[in-house]
Amino acid sequence: MIKRELSNYVDILSAYTELRLQENRDTLIVMLNGQVMRNQRKAMSGVSARVYKNGVWGFASNRNMSDDDIKLAIHEAKKNAVFLDRHTNQDNEPLQITTNSGRNDFSTAKPRKTQRELIEFLKEIDGYIEKKYPKLNSRSVILTCLDMEKSLVTSDPSFAYSVTPRSILIVVMTVEKNGEPFELMKTFGGLGHFEDQFSDPSQLYEKIDNIYNHLMKKSEGVYADAGLKDVILDADLAGILAHEAIGHTTEADLALSGSVAGDYMNQKVASPLVTLVDFAHTALGEPCRTPVYIDDEGVLAKDVAIIENGVLKSYMHNKQSARHFGVEPTGNARAYSYSDEPLIRMRNTAILPGTDRLEDMIASIDDGYYLIKSSNGQADSTSEFMFGVTLGYEIKNGKLGRGIRDTTISGIAFDVLKSIDMISNDMVWEAGGMCGKKQPIPVSMGGPAIKCKINIGGK
Template sequence: MNLEYLDKFKNEFSEYTELRYQKNNNVRLSLLNGDVISNIRNSSSGISARVYAGGVWGFSSDPETGETNVSNVIRAATENARFLDSRENRHAMPLIYGSAEGYHDFSSKRKKASPKEIIGFLKEIDAYLLKKYPDLTARSVTMSNLDMEKALLTSEGSRAYSLIPRSLLIISLTLDKGGGPVDLYDVFGGFGQYEDQFGIAEDFYESLDLFYERLREKSAGIYPDAGEHDVILDADLAGILAHEAIGHTTEADIVLGGSIAGEYLNKQVASPLINLVDFAHTARGQQCPVPVYVDDEGTEA
């Protein structure tokens, strides 16, 4: 869907309104020990509208995106907002808003790969593992592709379109270590469609060799002793834990809605040695894995 389609409905906005469209295309192909066990393609989409009136919000959505459906969604969201406003009587100040525009289509410019070609790539990866590491007791090779398409139009002039693709090669290997199996998985790829991330299996052989060595090291490891211990956390793990413990609980809408961290609003919640930075689209000179240039409310990131 393009922005020109959403533009048709701007005259139907009578309050502050956000009109959104989103479509997710998913492809997942999986091999287990060389056999194709999964070949799934699905697509989900819909339209939604959020309307502000007097300090309250009205919302409506529809999985169908025809012109009648879009008009009905706008009307329902507006009616919901006005109904709540008539009951709440908050007489709130008008919203402080801005406007932003953005068009970011990151779909591949290369020739689209067929399912047969993708399966062929996965089979090459699996064949390499089977030949070089015959001691593996199980091999799982999966390709997961997600294309997330969004379009946004607001009553105050924000217009944004984005197609953000992600392609992941997921490998899971298993070794038998006497008393039982030891497995390990890793993920390769990231931002971009399959055509931009993959295609030549040989490019991943060195990474697969290193991955196998990590599995061997894990199989030779010992179980930790129970109890309390002083440990040094790798920066990646520490960052994940800080994100879960602090990041989610201090998101503005969650705090205002009753987060357990609400009483710590505007207070220090962690050691000054811990820094959390929310990068929207660029970090350290590189594009983020899921870049956001204009958010779902029409604010430039």
């Protein structure tokens, strides 16, 4: 636990300053074929200060959090700002003052499980898979939990205290067919401690059966026919498209450093069916998987409607980029650990649902693919993207056909968005991922299924 109350330090914050105490607590258990390969816990905490002086920043952090250490961090951050100020001749326009206050604690109210109980839970799942599916070549059950506890005060002043736990359980199955291995993975869980996410292993069994059935079809599958195809991207892939290929280009720092979205403000960039939002903490009446109420600059986090009915409407901002564009900061400044400075990061990014039924979308394609799961994704400043696809099916004459082997899809995201002509009426969120941009950060992404044209790899 870290200090919740930092108001005593406001008086010694002379220039614009953020003072943050933070602890990240990680748990990782990896069970491979019933044996515990990794069984570890980590807790890293400390204090950081960031000071703004004449357009430059000084940052300092220290793992110790006594009163003296906190004052030392502020002093070192000031010293660093003075060093840069001495060398540079930058602007001295002040940042917008934001005064907010909030406490958001998502800790469980239930008694915490011991490490032994967590391992037993995983063993039970592993035992179910081993017994029911003896033909598998290997199986892994992995639990990864991260609690982020933050306490922030700024010189404006703003105050924020938050505990944001995330618990993710991953099941991986591998089967060999004709000497070749085939693998499929699924993640479960999201916001909350383990006790709030998982109550009984048997609740996952139906979903595990589902993974196995898909894996069998994949192992009998075919190479995709490479080229530009009509496809349906299910929620997982629609989410990664929204985050990776569109979201990053509309982070204001990337727009300023040359991303293609820098030229598109208020222009048509997608089909009118598309509305894409980076939600702060609540989406369509439901709490988000990665809720941010007050960001690490003390700004009240707001939803950012990036694309509204096909038109690019907003970038995501921190205080500095908001000042540059003459808009309000949006609460997207987030830091991963106490020793990291806040960067413009996404939170919960998704295309909003439409009005179509998935069955009708499949029926509308003569020759194409239904793509369900992604492995990884990379995107570019041009919005050109590449995603690995680990689960998909052919669509022939409006019906699902054979499974396909692992493949890759690519394209120019803004062109793909323009090709969307159907969007399903449901919504699925995924919160197992970490976004990488100098630092990692938990994010969630989601969406409905979308029908579009996309380049698919294969043979």
